[in-house]
Amino acid sequence: MRSDTRVPPPDARSTSLAATSAAAAGRSAVPERQVTLAWRRFKRDRLALAGGIFVLVLVLVALLAPVLAPYDPAEQFTDGLTADGLPVPSTLPGSTRFLLGTDQNGRDLLSRIIWGARVSLTVGVLANVIAVGFSVMVGAVAGYLGGWRGNVIMRFTDMMMAFPTLLLAIALVAILRPSIWVIIVVIGAVYWTWIARIIYGAVRSLRELEFVTAAVSIGAPTWRIILRHILPHLLSIVIVWASLGISTNVMLEASLSYLGIGVQPPTPSWGGMIQQGQSFYRAAPWLVIYPGLAIMLTILCFNLLGDGLRDALDPQQQRR
8 A cells, every 4th residue: 555645844934044044154254264274375476465554564654653753743852953953864973863864853753764665654644545436336226327427427437537646636625725625625535536437347347237237126225236246346445445445645745744735734744755855865865765765655555455355355357
């Protein structure tokens, strides 16, 4: 006699919960594995690792400037000038008080460079936050909407890109009163266009993929699709351009300060220090050399870090 025993169908709710749990486990495992692989690739790049270490040291120096700086950067010393009224060199026989010498006003150069690191990083990081945030918003919205709305947004972006960045920044700063916060806003307002163009191209590719089409088919709102489904895939682009953009913004701030419309004295700025010391470049070349080296090393190491992050996060774009 044949048995007619039937296996009862699984409960729909339990099946849904199991599938949801498996999907969540898969989502949590994949990013963790990707981060591990990216860190392994980054560690193999010695130049990028060295750049990252220098950037970390520079950040610590900027944060601990009140502790590390030997003197107040605005303090003028009576023995900070020679009998001829020239800056005191660090190689003056029997003098170990000023490790990098003094400037034309008798102020300790090492203290001003340390405090200048805080100013440069503050401008570079905050201006980059503004630029990256605005560019991601503009590029993502234009890339997802497409059509005439996307074209209008990107034509405005192209129009902004047509202006030379430095000249546009000079014009904006000249209209406003120069200060560190004005410089931050101005640099953020002129640097966003390049990143927005890159984000736009990436979103145009992402919106054609199946997971975005599925979200549209179930009626998900546009803002949710952009925030929950598209922006997470832009994280690697944002990280790379955030690191590369800091070096560009540091250079732009130094250029504005060198032209006299950036951070105003007596606040120490590397570009301003070069501008103030250039008239003494023969009698006191260290006034130009040391701030210039600080700018060069900062930009170099941020670029090395950005290149290393690009190669680690996207192996297909590795340097050849």
